[in-house]
Amino acid sequence: MVETAPTKVVIAVTRTAVEDRLVRAKVAEVWGSGADAPEVFTVPRGSSMSGEVAALSARLAGSDAELIPMGVTWLPSEHTDGERKVRLVDVVRGQNPYKPNPRQQNQIARREPDRGRVIEGVPASIETLRARFAEGGKDPAVEGDSFARFVARRARLSLQRADAQLLGPQFKSAKLVKDEILANRHFQEGLAQIRAELGPKAVTDEKVDEILEELATGWGRFFIDVFPRVGRAVYQRGFEQKIDSLPEEIERLRRTMAERPVIFLWSHRSNLDTPVLSVSLHENGLPLPHMFAGINMAFGPMGAIMRRAGVIFIRRSIGDPLYKFMLKEFVGYLAEKRFNLSWSIEGTRSRTGKMLPPKLGLLSFAAEPYVEGRSDDIALQPVAITFDQLHEVGEYAEYAQGGKKTAEGFSWLYNFIKAQGQNHYGKIYIRYPEPVSMRSIMGPPNGEIAQDPDKRRLALQKMAFEVAWRVNKAAPVTPTALVTAILLGAQGVAMTSAQVTAGVAPILDYLDELVVPQADSVANLRTVAGVEQVLSALAASGTVTRVPGSRHTVWQITEKQQLAATFYRNSIIHVFQLGAICEIALVLASRQAQPGADRLDVFWRQVERLRDLLKFDFYFQEKSVYRKEIEQQMATADPEWQARLVDPGFEIETYLRSRVPLVAPFTIRPFFESYGIIADVLAHQPAGGELDKAAITKEALAYGQQLLAQRRIASAEPVSALLFATGLQLAENQGVLKDGPDRAERALTFEKELSEILAAMELIGRVASTIFTEQLRASRHD
Numbered sequence: 001m002v003e004t005a006p007t008k009v010v011i012a013v014t015r016t017a018v019e020d021r022l023v024r025a026k027v028a029e030v031w032g033s034g035a036d037a038p039e040v041f042t043v044p045r046g047s048s049m050s051g052e053v054a055a056l057s058a059r060l061a062g063s064d065a066e067l068i069p070m071g072v073t074w075l076p077s078e079h080t081d082g083e084r085k086v087r088l089v090d091v092v093r094g095q096n097p098y099k100p101n102p103r104q105q106n107q108i109a110r111r112e113p114d115r116g117r118v119i120e121g122v123p124a125s126i127e128t129l130r131a132r133f134a135e136g137g138k139d140p141a142v143e144g145d146s147f148a149r150f151v152a153r154r155a156r157l158s159l160q161r162a163d164a165q166l167l168g169p170q171f172k173s174a175k176l177v178k179d180e181i182l183a184n185r186h187f188q189e190g191l192a193q194i195r196a197e198l199g200p201k202a203v204t205d206e207k208v209d210e211i212l213e214e215l216a217t218g219w220g221r222f223f224i225d226v227f228p229r230v231g232r233a234v235y236q237r238g239f240e241q242k243i244d245s246l247p248e249e250i251e252r253l254r255r256t257m258a259e260r261p262v263i264f265l266w267s268h269r270s271n272l273d274t275p276v277l278s279v280s281l282h283e284n285g286l287p288l289p290h291m292f293a294g295i296n297m298a299f300g301p302m303g304a305i306m307r308r309a310g311v312i313f314i315r316r317s318i319g320d321p322l323y324k325f326m327l328k329e330f331v332g333y334l335a336e337k338r339f340n341l342s343w344s345i346e347g348t349r350s351r352t353g354k355m356l357p358p359k360l361g362l363l364s365f366a367a368e369p370y371v372e373g374r375s376d377d378i379a380l381q382p383v384a385i386t387f388d389q390l391h392e393v394g395e396y397a398e399y400a401q402g403g404k405k406t407a408e409g410f411s412w413l414y415n416f417i418k419a420q421g422q423n424h425y426g427k428i429y430i431r432y433p434e435p436v437s438m439r440s441i442m443g444p445p446n447g448e449i450a451q452d453p454d455k456r457r458l459a460l461q462k463m464a465f466e467v468a469w470r471v472n473k474a475a476p477v478t479p480t481a482l483v484t485a486i487l488l489g490a491q492g493v494a495m496t497s498a499q500v501t502a503g504v505a506p507i508l509d510y511l512d513e514l515v516v517p518q519a520d521s522v523a524n525l526r527t528v529a530g531v532e533q534v535l536s537a538l539a540a541s542g543t544v545t546r547v548p549g550s551r552h553t554v555w556q557i558t559e560k561q562q563l564a565a566t567f568y569r570n571s572i573i574h575v576f577q578l579g580a581i582c583e584i585a586l587v588l589a590s591r592q593a594q595p596g597a598d599r600l601d602v603f604w605r606q607v608e609r610l611r612d613l614l615k616f617d618f619y620f621q622e623k624s625v626y627r628k629e630i631e632q633q634m635a636t637a638d639p640e641w642q643a644r645l646v647d648p649g650f651e652i653e654t655y656l657r658s659r660v661p662l663v664a665p666f667t668i669r670p671f672f673e674s675y676g677i678i679a680d681v682l683a684h685q686p687a688g689g690e691l692d693k694a695a696i697t698k699e700a701l702a703y704g705q706q707l708l709a710q711r712r713i714a715s716a717e718p719v720s721a722l723l724f725a726t727g728l729q730l731a732e733n734q735g736v737l738k739d740g741p742d743r744a745e746r747a748l749t750f751e752k753e754l755s756e757i758l759a760a761m762e763l764i765g766r767v768a769s770t771i772f773t774e775q776l777r778a779s780r781h782d
Helices: 017-031 052-060 088-093 102-111 126-134 144-167 177-182 185-198 205-215 221-235 247-259 273-282 302-308 321-336 361-371 393-400 410-420 438-442 453-474 479-489 497-514 520-526 528-540 559-570 573-592 597-614 623-637 641-646 652-657 669-683 693-709 721-733 743-781
Strands: 008-014 039-044 066-074 116-120 262-266 290-294 311-314 341-344 379-387 428-431 545-547 554-556
Touching (some): 017 102, 017 116, 039 052, 066 144, 144 177, 185 321, 205 321, 221 410, 262 273, 262 361, 321 341, 321 361, 379 453, 479 520, 520 528, 528 545, 573 597, 573 623, 573 652, 573 743, 597 623, 669 721, 693 721
Parallel strands (some): 008 066, 262 341
Antiparallel strands (some): 066 116, 379 428
16 A cells, blocks of 8 residues: 655744745745645744634644644845854844844845745644643643644744754744743643642732743844844953953863753853853854843843843742742743753852852752753853953942942943943953763752752752852962952052062962963063053052152052952952961961870861851862862972971971961951951840841941051951851851850850961961061062
């Protein structure tokens, strides 16, 4: 028996008569116009179908057939460089080459027919689609119109995939995600459950639709080309045009994105982070992810524009159970369907320069489809974005002194863009370290970790920490960060260019020894000319004060500039934190124990205690790994350090002189000073009752200014609302905030411990200053 080919039916997804004509012409060209030619049913490209539903519904109720989605994709004209992308001139002219109007389509079809491409989606039989529709608990024979809309939606999705094949993977869109979620059985089951919990009045169809509309996003092809170009136009007003990246990392990222869906998790330092990431990916031919942003950024027409650029706006607070469910389902659906996503691992901007603790909310939502077996694996891609300078540091310094955040709006946006052109801020660096596999940490889908809520949360924490750790490790040390670190260490004392060069030299050797990633320009700091270039740039932006002298120009970070300058120093502080802990633990061990094994025990106890005290401001590996890292730090500086420490003849100042550079005073001292201020203020609070953290912060700011005026603290750095916030976290963790008649006593005990640590750093600082003075004298003698 000879099998006959199945009947073919074309579903023409078009939005104009021109597109419909082009599709029908293509059908005639491929299959002819005889009796065996496919029947063509036209459905609008948008979501409404009005009169077309009845005709399509009637055909779908008939005999089985192979349904073939077809549509038209419009391309920009080919430019002389062979590129087919929207140019800024198109924006100025108000033209969208990807979406020409009917009159323009007619002209294009006549003059540039290669721009109007008829595309074909993957065919599917009516019977297959009936079965798929029935999976949602619906009967296509009873709900004919709903089935017709379902088929039209599947046709549009199929054509979106064909679009991506023609235009490139960067055009993969989530435009129809709302319709898909509403038709999803998993979603409907969850919605029924939450409706039963909250009641039908709390979970209405109107509220569900409102939230989905708020979350809705999708790529407009026009914006895929334009958004990165606009981002480049903004940032290059103040930065070098080329973003510094590593080709080998880009190629690894390209392979990762071809294999698995990717979630980009980046360090958030500036409002430029999003455009910088977009430019980096777009200009390397990589698809842009859908980026999450706070709904405060959806002001005016900006919200509609950014949604067309793939931005998903979410509320700052997700306490509402219905909203939380909807957001979870939305993120999970995107992850399940292999859309690439992107957000800040910290959840907000770091205004101190160092990384903040990771937030787990969105990450836990994205992990849901994986642990349920709806996704094979997801690659978590750490992204480190670093700037030589930022105009925003002045704003951050104001926050640290108790200032308020400026509300987003058009005046804010205008001032932000304007500020980009007020100075040259140097280079932007972006790094893509090795991705973290969700499977490698969460285990197999539906496995032991997935089934146990406590183990799952622990795995999520481990996963987020690993991403953040890799961001920190990959971020390159910049010349700006090193020079500000040296000047901040001088505590307001001005230095000549030669003195700064001498101060930075042992730090450069230290970085080389540890094999720390560095910007190429860091090597220039080995010369006075290279250091002066950085100092001049910092002076131009107002971070450093230049003081011309009769013999030498000197450079100074004044008290007013210190909080802004710490942003740069803090961006590299993680490089030195283990070395600083080693130095402090050595001093405390020498003071708190007699020679012998006890001194070694005290050293390790202090190492553990310092980790515990700093855990809210810095990242640490798990304790066993942390101990090995400390051992490596100590052995690198002195392989015989343990024998020397327990020796009766051990003399701490002499030993410290062998550990150049000494880093504790100019890196982590301000943090302990800030904790100490908080402890002092807590010791003077009333004995009973709940504490007002906002009032304590306000009092700490005032008390810190007093200490600064009395020169009882080294600089303005610790007088920071941002550091006081983590100081309060630490105090709460240590049981200091707990109500009770002995609260003041607990605070004083806490302050005493911090004072001992600060006294140890005072000694380290004196030794470091002596060594530096001797080096300067030797250089003058030479």
